[in-house]
Amino acid sequence: GAGVSQSPSNKVTEKGKDVELRCDPISGHTALYWYRQRLGQGLEFLIYFQGNSAPDKSGLPSDRFSAERTGESVSTLTIQRTQQEDSAVYLCASSGRAGMGTTNEKLFFGSGTQLSVL
């Protein structure tokens, strides 16, 4: 596709339920990131996938959070037993192979999934 696509754009759920968020990166992008943005806050890194390498999960806030990626395409972020503190916008981004250490690579973001836990 032309850009990073995320679905759903909005999700309202009840406390304790599981949710699954989807990200379709730009075709050909090997790197995929998930960020969380609480209201009025900066972006908080969650997890990073690069090709077939083991993902960097260092930003996941608890074991209720997990993410999977199929090859170099779709990724899903799963939040189990949601809590009200999980309410935020979840942003997905993708980039090419070279990595953020070079100025050739830009990070392209989707519009996010607004998650509201009641």
Place this chain on the structure above:
Amino acid sequence: KNQVEQSPQSLIILEGKNCTLQCNYTVSPFSNLRWYKQDTGRGPVSLTIMTFSENTKSNGRYTATLDADTKQSSLHITASQLSDSASYICVPHGGATNKLIFGTGTLLAVQP
């Protein structure tokens, strides 16, 4: 440890005026610095990317400066437009990691 400090936190200017946003960072080692624009309800969009050896880079009405010695950067917006209303986020990068650390940014409102 807060690695990025941006000022002001928020700013209101009139359409057509110029403004300058500031960024101080402590990331070390340092490889590059990025400025992003985030419209309300959207993901951030890259404006400029500079390495430690670059002092200035422009993208249309946006001009970023960088002083890697003092670890300071600025983003100057010329002849502001209503569509410039957004959050502007300074993102310094360093080391082997591919994680980008985003601050809360400066919230700019351009009024007619």
